[in-house]
Amino acid sequence: MKHLLSKKIGIIFIIIQFLFTVGFLTLAIYVDIIPLKYLLGIVLALIFVMMYTFFSQMSKKLYVLGRVLSGIFCVIMLLGAGYLWQGYSAINNMAEANVKVDELSAIVMADDAAQTIDDVGDYNFGIISEVGREYTDSMVNSIQSDLGKTINITEYNDIVSLVDSLYNKTIGVIIFNEAYRETIKEKYEEFDTQTRVLGQHQVETVVEVEEEEPEDNADSIKKPFIVYLSGIDVYGSLAKTSRSDVNIIAVINPETAQILLVNTPRDYYVPLSISKGMGDKLTHAGIYGVDVSIETLEMLYDIDIDYYVRVNFSGLKNIVDALGGVKVYSDYTFTSDWGPSFTKGYNNVNGTQALAFCRERHHFGAGDNQRGKNHQHMVAAIFDKATSPKIITKFSSLMKSLEDSFETNMKTKKITRYVKFQMDETPDWNIESVSASGTGGKTHTYSMPSQRSYVMYPDEESIKEIHDNIQTILDGGKLKSDKKNKNGKDSKDNN
Numbered sequence: 483m484k485h486l487l488s489k490k491i492g493i494i495f496i497i498i499q500f501l502f503t504v505g506f507l508t509l510a511i512y513v514d515i516i517p518l519k520y521l522l523g524i525v526l527a528l529i530f531v532m533m534y535t536f537f538s539q540m541s542k543k544l545y546v547l548g549r550v551l552s553g554i555f556c557v558i559m560l561l562g563a564g565y566l567w568q569g570y571s572a573i574n575n576m577a578e579a580n581v582k583v584d585e586l587s588a589i590v591m592a593d594d595a596a597q598t599i600d601d602v603g604d605y606n607f608g609i610i611s612e613v614g615r616e617y618t619d620s621m622v623n624s625i626q627s628d629l630g631k632t633i634n635i636t637e638y639n640d641i642v643s644l645v646d647s648l649y650n651k652t653i654g655v656i657i658f659n660e661a662y663r664e665t666i667k668e669k670y671e672e673f674d675t676q677t678r679v680l681g682q683h684q685v686e687t688v689v690e691v692e693e694e695e696p697e698d699n700a701d702s703i704k705k706p707f708i709v710y711l712s713g714i715d716v717y718g719s720l721a722k723t724s725r726s727d728v729n730i731i732a733v734i735n736p737e738t739a740q741i742l743l744v745n746t747p748r749d750y751y752v753p754l755s756i757s758k759g760m761g762d763k764l765t766h767a768g769i770y771g772v773d774v775s776i777e778t779l780e781m782l783y784d785i786d787i788d789y790y791v792r793v794n795f796s797g798l799k800n801i802v803d804a805l806g807g808v809k810v811y812s813d814y815t816f817t818s819d820w821g822p823s824f825t826k827g828y829n830n831v832n833g834t835q836a837l838a839f840c841r842e843r844h845h846f847g848a849g850d851n852q853r854g855k856n857h858q859h860m861v862a863a864i865f866d867k868a869t870s871p872k873i874i875t876k877f878s879s880l881m882k883s884l885e886d887s888f889e890t891n892m893k894t895k896k897i898t899r900y901v902k903f904q905m906d907e908t909p910d911w912n913i914e915s916v917s918a919s920g921t922g923g924k925t926h927t928y929s930m931p932s933q934r935s936y937v938m939y940p941d942e943e944s945i946k947e948i949h950d951n952i953q954t955i956l957d958g959g960k961l962k963s964d965k966k967n968k969n970g971k972d973s974k975d976n977n
Contacts, residue, residue: 492539492549499535499552503528506559513570515898517906531555570898572881577894582687582771583722584614585660586621588680591648596655599681603629605654608644611637613929614770618657621683641666643932648677655680661723661769665930687771703903706735706956709892710776710790711861713798713840714768724794726768726775728840728857731787733955736900739909742955743861744948745854745917746779751937754778754928762928763937769929782940783949789892797887798840799833801864804884805873807832810839810863813855818842836860851917858915869904869911914961916951919944 507525510516516524531551538548588599588607596602607625609618626632636653638644641662648656649670667673713728731744748765755777756770767775776787793801802808809828817823820838822831831839840860846852867873873880890897920938927935951961 492545495549495552496532496536496539499532499556502556502559503532506563509563509566513566513898514895515566515570515902515905517902519906528555528559569881570894572885573897574894575885576881576887576889577892577897580688580891582773584617584685584687585722586617586683586685587658587660588621588625588655588682589648589658589677590655590680591651592676592678594654594678596680599625599628602655602680603631603633606634606636608636608638608647608653608656610641610644610659611639613640614659617659617685620685621657624683625681640930640932642669642930645670645673659723659769661725664725665766665769703899704737706733706737706958707788708733708785708952708956710772710779710787712768712772712775712790712792713857714792714794723771724768725765726772727765728854729764729775729779730857730861731779731783731785731952732861733952735955735958736903736909738955738958738960739911740955740960741865741911741913742951742961743858743913743915744783744952745858745915746782747850747854747918747920747938749850749922749936749938750782750918750920751923751925751927751939752778752782755781757928760928761925761937763935766927766929782945783952785949785952789890791888791890791892793888795837798860799837800887801833801884802831802836803833804880804887805864805867808836808860808863808867810836811859812839813852813859814846816842816845819844851919854917855915858917862913862915865911865913871908912960916948918948 507528510521510524535548535552538544538551541548588602590596590602590605596605607622609615609622622633622635636647638647641658644656644658645666647653663673670676709732711728711730711732712726713730714722714724714726725748727748729746729748731746733742733744735741746764748763750764751761752764753759754762754767754770755774764775764778767778772790772792776790779785780787807830809830811828812824812826815824815826818838819842822835822838824831824835824839829835829839840853840857842856843849843853919941921941922936922938924934924936926933927937954961
């Protein structure tokens, strides 16, 4: 009877271990992040342990050891499954982003007696007449519904005229898209303290992105693709619309291990996809959504952008800190306006230092052009660290820590397949950088037509050269470079 009972317990151990094994392997295949050569090794190991557990339970001497090993491996598989699912869930939360949030505010001067929206029911409201009108109307309708009356409205051509009218007391309250706040502060530096928000209204909009064509074979992971890297000039929520001060196009060819980083200055004077041919600063495209930034750059360079990655100030700090810091190249020795100092050459930086490095422009003769180059150096530094073997093995915990740091429209399965590709083949990436050039000037823009703003007029030869360079990478070629690549293999020690 005792031996029969022992065998029944052994069978229970076998069944539990079998279920854990099947569950773990099913999850590993679903997540699709473990390279085949490693997965096969795991499968063989699990089969061996399964067989040992089975035969040990038939033995009167080895059954105790078999049960101990069975329990240990069940715990290991449970922890492994949790590790895989944690990373996969984090990616899933960052991936397939398709919503933008416009935050509108009802704003009065700081010394105004009104304390709530109810107090301004008889005020004259100022709004922008055309740009972003659907969002403005949404807030107007909400206010009118709450007040139970129609409010008085005066329309203005652009945000500057609107804010001017508030300051000179032509109107008492304005409805203001918070995406314009940093732009307005270029004229009214004390805008944050001189005005007050009475109420806010959020509008969520689905970002229209092109659907990917189905991929039927494993070779598709090596197809070249283009990613738009957008850096918005705010802290907090990533979904909020804001100016895009960082506009880098990453052209990636996994087959040749070539990456081209293309920087386009924030003040580049180009027609936006929604401006009906009128020029504007590229940074203002972000006010209308990441889709407008993408479409505008596609028009500029005559390319198709496949994906985007969007990050803000908070996200950049989190990414660099989660990686344990990065080693970034600086073209100059300087002390930033935010405190940290940098020397010419490679600098080990944490998240706070990385943000200061990327934001600085006043200490450079080339101003924003040099800041754009620094952005490229930082992207290259992050990519080098993120693809190093030591980091890639910490994929799951890293993804969990970065869950709220950036968003992308790349599908979850696509991301895991690229991680799998990196782990499997560990390509020796070669990163080259180019920047669009132009000449400075002042003119009226689509977003601010009532005043002349500083812009950079594009150099058409520069645009053509960038288009040709992008096509070279997509076609599997290599760029001719007379200078040593600052991100070469000899400089990838980011530990």
